[in-house]
Amino acid sequence: MKYLLRIEWRKHAKNPIFWAVIILYIISVVTELFGAEAFINRITSNASKNSPIPIPNLSIYTFPDIWHSLTYLAGFLKPLLAFAVILFVTNEFSYKTIRQHIINGLSREEVFTTKLIFIVMLSFVSAVAVSLSVLILGLFHTTGLQFGMITQKSFFIGAYFLEILCVAGFAMLLSIILKRSGLTIVVFSVYFFIAEPVLGFELNEDVARYLPLKTFGRMIDVPNTALMKLFGVNFREYIDLMDVFLSLLYLSIFLVITYLIIKKRDT
Amino acid sequence: MEPCILNINELSKSYGRIKAVDKLSLEIHKGEVFALLGPNGSGKTTTLGIVLGAIDLDGGSYQWFDEEFNSTTLRRIGSILEVPLFYPFMSATDNLKLIADIKRISYDGIDEILTQVGLYQRRGSAFRTFSLGMKQRLAVGAALIGNPEVLILDEPTNGLDPQGIAEIRTLIKSIAEMGKTIILASHLLDEVQKICSHVAVLDHGKCLFTGRVDNMIGKTRMVEIAADDMNALLLELTAYEGVMNPFLIDGYIKAELINGTTPADLNNYLFGKGLIINHLTIEKISLEKYFLNILADNV
Ligand SMILES: Nc1ncnc2c1ncn2[C@@H]1O[C@H](COP(=O)(O)OP(=O)(O)OP(=O)(O)O)[C@@H](O)[C@H]1O
Ligand SMILES: [Mg+2]
Numbered sequence: 365m366k367y368l369l370r371i372e373w374r375k376h377a378k379n380p381i382f383w384a385v386i387i388l389y390i391i392s393v394v395t396e397l398f399g400a401e402a403f404i405n406r407i408t409s410n411a412s413k414n415s416p417i418p419i420p421n422l423s424i425y426t427f428p429d430i431w432h433s434l435t436y437l438a439g440f441l442k443p444l445l446a447f448a449v450i451l452f453v454t455n456e457f458s459y460k461t462i463r464q465h466i467i468n469g470l471s472r473e474e475v476f477t478t479k480l481i482f483i484v485m486l487s488f489v490s491a492v493a494v495s496l497s498v499l500i501l502g503l504f505h506t507t508g509l510q511f512g513m514i515t516q517k518s519f520f521i522g523a524y525f526l527e528i529l530c531v532a533g534f535a536m537l538l539s540i541i542l543k544r545s546g547l548t549i550v551v552f553s554v555y556f557f558i559a560e561p562v563l564g565f566e567l568n569e570d571v572a573r574y575l576p577l578k579t580f581g582r583m584i585d586v587p588n589t590a591l592m593k594l595f596g597v598n599f600r601e602y603i604d605l606m607d608v609f610l611s612l613l614y615l616s617i618f619l620v621i622t623y624l625i626i627k628k629r630d631t
Numbered sequence: 632m633e634p635c636i637l638n639i640n641e642l643s644k645s646y647g648r649i650k651a652v653d654k655l656s657l658e659i660h661k662g663e664v665f666a667l668l669g670p671n672g673s674g675k676t677t678t679l680g681i682v683l684g685a686i687d688l689d690g691g692s693y694q695w696f697d698e699e700f701n702s703t704t705l706r707r708i709g710s711i712l713e714v715p716l717f718y719p720f721m722s723a724t725d726n727l728k729l730i731a732d733i734k735r736i737s738y739d740g741i742d743e744i745l746t747q748v749g750l751y752q753r754r755g756s757a758f759r760t761f762s763l764g765m766k767q768r769l770a771v772g773a774a775l776i777g778n779p780e781v782l783i784l785d786e787p788t789n790g791l792d793p794q795g796i797a798e799i800r801t802l803i804k805s806i807a808e809m810g811k812t813i814i815l816a817s818h819l820l821d822e823v824q825k826i827c828s829h830v831a832v833l834d835h836g837k838c839l840f841t842g843r844v845d846n847m848i849g850k851t852r853m854v855e856i857a858a859d860d861m862n863a864l865l866l867e868l869t870a871y872e873g874v875m876n877p878f879l880i881d882g883y884i885k886a887e888l889i890n891g892t893t894p895a896d897l898n899n900y901l902f903g904k905g906l907i908i909n910h911l912t913i914e915k916i917s918l919e920k921y922f923l924n925i926l927a928d929n930v
Contacts, residue, residue, distance in 0.1 A: 367735065371729065374725065374729050374732060375718060378721050379718070379720050379721070381720065459716060459717070461716055461717070463712065464712075464716040466683070466705075467684065467710050468710075468730055468733045469702065469703070469704075469705035628687065629687075630685065631686075
């Protein structure tokens with residue numbers, strides 16, 4: 365395992381494109397999270413000008429709810445993470461380095477494991493970036509902070525990690541099937557932005573709720589803000605274990621198919 | 632007999648209707664410099680890809696080192712398959728280190744290997760900045776990592792300049808002298824003739840000939856011979872075991888001289904039969920001609 369980690373690390377450590385993609389991704393996440401409150405408040409203040417009742421400014425940065433709000437917001441950047449996965453997994457095919465690894469004595473199981481390590485690491489980096497943003501923003505914005513408040517809803521970060529790992533697993537599967545980066549990005553985007561939303565709309569809700577991206581996204585529901593409460597909507601503030609189970613099931617299916625393709629296909 | 636390194640038995644692989652490898656059987660022993668010789672598309676790369684585990688086979692079997700295939704088998708073999716495959720943004724050294732990682736060995740020999748293939752000066756440059764010949768040299772270097780018992784080189788001199796070709800051939804010979812087994816795919820007869828001890832001639836995935844390279848040349852010495860009584864000569868030559876396939880052409884008889892038969896033997900035999908020769912020349916057909924003959928016979 366350590367051996368596979370070293371191999372995977374060596375491949376990326378000296379790749380300037382890898383670092384550029386990682387840094388851009390982290391900057392996007394951090395910018396989104398740090399700018400979100402100002403952005404939302406600007407919209408609400410515009411809205412409250414035309415509103416008969418005053419809409420209060422909200423803070424999404426207070427512990428413990430910040431875990432919920434920021435993991436929810438960071439979830440919007442899933443496609444960026446997926447693109448990074450696609451880029452680096454398809455590279456192995458366009459450089460044909462997978463073939464070289466196999467003839468050098470890396471087994472197909474090990475090839476699969478290095479790819480799995482890669483998506484877990486990317487998801488982990490993303491979860492760490494979100495966690496640090498939560499801690500920094502939360503510490504500055506929470507009045508009357510107690511330690512218990514910091515950890516209270518931190519389970520959302522676990523759900524976030526699983527959510528992006530599932531999407532990364534999906535992107536990896538597509539990359540392995542299609543092998544070419546441009547094509548894979550197009551197919552992923554069409555599914556992500558068009559096909560599944562349309563399906564979700566067309567299909568009966570009982571069926572539509574089991575669509576993969578919908579399932580992953582449902583783990584973290586829309587955060588309740590003062591604004592939402594004003595309208596009397598109340599979203600789920602806990603994580604439904606059924607969604608976690610279904611997401612894990614989808615992830616396992618993606619991984620098993622990826623494994624079988626790597627196992628069987630000529631390189 | 633030296634121990635068997637690679638045993639291929641009735642190996643087959645089709646791509647749609649194309650039979651890339653067709654019931655191919657081969658045996659390669661320790662210390663041989665074994666050439667897979669064949670024109671483009673004859674199945675050399677496919678055969679090597681299969682025995683290296685990169686391509687799935689349709690039928691037949693292969694066995695390395697007379698033992699069960701396991702995860703360490705391929706680490707005992709250094710190989711180039713077709714084109715050099717490296718990470719373009721990584722330096723020569725880093726690419727070789729990655730291979731050392733995969734083979735689970737130390738980085739100690741890497742500088743020496745880079746020197747051997749003439750890339751030491753450029754070891755820090757990214758692979759993508761290399762010329763075709765330099766890439767090929769790095770591929771040869773990669774195959775040498777970990778001092779493997781067996782080298783598989785699929786057209787190792789492809790894209791090299793004459794000096795590079797000479798250097799790589801010298802390198803291959805010196806490695807062979809260390810007692811290593813080398814399997815070389817090539818469509819260059821001259822290359823095979825210069826560095827290989829054994830050869831299998833492939834065409835359309837089939838093996839047309841396999842044996843020692845010098846036998847192959849030895850076997851194909853032609854004699855051109857004439858006597859006063861040409862009909863009697865033809866009769867006697869047909870009966871004689873030292874030559875093969877005598878035939879009349881342009882007033883001479885031509886025949887293949889079987890290995891071990893000398894012109895003197897032939898002369899003595901005919902003299903014993905009361906025939907006086909008035910013309911005798913030996914023509915050594917090159918491997919190239921022989922190779923073309925083999926292929927022509929199979930069209
Ligand atoms: N991935 C593939 N898909 C379809 N056909 C293939 C594939 N790989 C090889 N072939 C076919 O199999 C046959 C053998 O190809 P192979 O690459 O083994 O030849 P080769 O002897 O290595 O030729 P060369 O001297 O050109 O390298 C060819 O007819 C080729 O077209
Ligand atoms: Mg080839």
